[in-house]
Amino acid sequence: MAKLRFNISISLDGYTAGPEQSKKDPLGVGGEGLHEWVVRLAAWRAPHNLEGGEVNESTGVVEESVTNIGATIMGRNMFGGSPGPWDDRKPWNGWWGKNPPFHHPVFVLTRHPRPRLELEGGTSFTFVTDGIEAALGQARRAARGKDVSLAGGAKAAQQYLNAGLVDEMELHLVPTLLGGGERLFDGVKDLGGLRPVRTIAAADVTHLKFVRGAP
Amino acid sequence: MAKLRFNISISLDGYTAGPEQSKKDPLGVGGEGLHEWVVRLAAWRAPHNLEGGEVNESTGVVEESVTNIGATIMGRNMFGGSPGPWDDRKPWNGWWGKNPPFHHPVFVLTRHPRPRLELEGGTSFTFVTDGIEAALGQARRAARGKDVSLAGGAKAAQQYLNAGLVDEMELHLVPTLLGGGERLFDGVKDLGGLRPVRTIAAADVTHLKFVRGAP
Numbered sequence: 001m002a003k004l005r006f007n008i009s010i011s012l013d014g015y016t017a018g019p020e021q022s023k024k025d026p027l028g029v030g031g032e033g034l035h036e037w038v039v040r041l042a043a044w045r046a047p048h049n050l051e052g053g054e055v056n057e058s059t060g061v062v063e064e065s066v067t068n069i070g071a072t073i074m075g076r077n078m079f080g081g082s083p084g085p086w087d088d089r090k091p092w093n094g095w096w097g098k099n100p101p102f103h104h105p106v107f108v109l110t111r112h113p114r115p116r117l118e119l120e121g122g123t124s125f126t127f128v129t130d131g132i133e134a135a136l137g138q139a140r141r142a143a144r145g146k147d148v149s150l151a152g153g154a155k156a157a158q159q160y161l162n163a164g165l166v167d168e169m170e171l172h173l174v175p176t177l178l179g180g181g182e183r184l185f186d187g188v189k190d191l192g193g194l195r196p197v198r199t200i201a202a203a204d205v206t207h208l209k210f211v212r213g214a215p
Numbered sequence: 216m217a218k219l220r221f222n223i224s225i226s227l228d229g230y231t232a233g234p235e236q237s238k239k240d241p242l243g244v245g246g247e248g249l250h251e252w253v254v255r256l257a258a259w260r261a262p263h264n265l266e267g268g269e270v271n272e273s274t275g276v277v278e279e280s281v282t283n284i285g286a287t288i289m290g291r292n293m294f295g296g297s298p299g300p301w302d303d304r305k306p307w308n309g310w311w312g313k314n315p316p317f318h319h320p321v322f323v324l325t326r327h328p329r330p331r332l333e334l335e336g337g338t339s340f341t342f343v344t345d346g347i348e349a350a351l352g353q354a355r356r357a358a359r360g361k362d363v364s365l366a367g368g369a370k371a372a373q374q375y376l377n378a379g380l381v382d383e384m385e386l387h388l389v390p391t392l393l394g395g396g397e398r399l400f401d402g403v404k405d406l407g408g409l410r411p412v413r414t415i416a417a418a419d420v421t422h423l424k425f426v427r428g429a430p
Contacts, residue, residue: 012386012423013400014229171227173388175411175423179404185228189394196390199416206414206421208227208390 003167019180037205070143075156218382221365234395252420285358290371
């Protein structure tokens, strides 16, 4: 069956976003520092229509993370917009512009119903109000045999981890402290059946891969 | 000048000890799991008078960590014994028996005065009541030109990190969750001048080394 794959950047003190998230600082104060390692890679810049970039130990990790993905799941906070019910007068269509880099169906976990949103380049956003298992079921069907990516943020990840639904997890550990913000593993008691299988060290980030199941 | 060197095992969720520390569980519930990677190494077993053990990617890291150390600093909680003033009727002389594996002077940060304690094999414990800088000064003099090891625990480390007094730090990141306990970086806002210089990955632990100063 199609896997649920999760990969996310975290700081040494366990944060996936800094404090005081806002439209100005969607990743929280200092949170963009968690993503510098990927933004400088050619493997990330090309699909975002940016020129240049490095090739280093992280390149293969990034290429692998986007290979064979047919659908994405994310939390409402990651999709963004003001909290609470959707405002029809000022529709929020995500951070990614008219042609988001997903190019496949995206499922947003929310308590507030909203019609499906179709953007350019094959990206759609479906707003799922009946929980993480329903979202995973819809995403699996939409992925048509490919895997499903769990994009985050922390709260969505915690729910899927605690439910034992994550098949693969890759943490991109960035050697910095944020000192506040959203902790990835808050309320997660153990890794369930996820076990470490691979560590790749670059100069500015360490990639720790886990898979579910017996060795 | 002699360096202050700090190395410690932490979990993916940032804990250096598990919840509910006690005489029965000095590292907290589950905390001993943070040290399995080192206990199975020949490089750790030999100085603890234990036979056998592995040689792997971590061996050089452990050998380096004990090389050129002339004194150790630790917090009261790591030295152990009941909290509060020392009980003369039931003297607590540490976790390590009559011949502790330090073989050099150890300085214990405490608010409660106590005479210096001399044990076998060259290990002494001096109880320092006038703060982290005084302890570091005493340890530097006692180390006679060698480096000083900061052994932990979390609270002692936080004080030295926030004061910018740590010259080298090596984190042994263990791919597990403890879900509670003592967080290494609680109250530490940033790494100060510590920057990452080396990552070594073993199957069961990743070693992240930092040094103070410009590249």
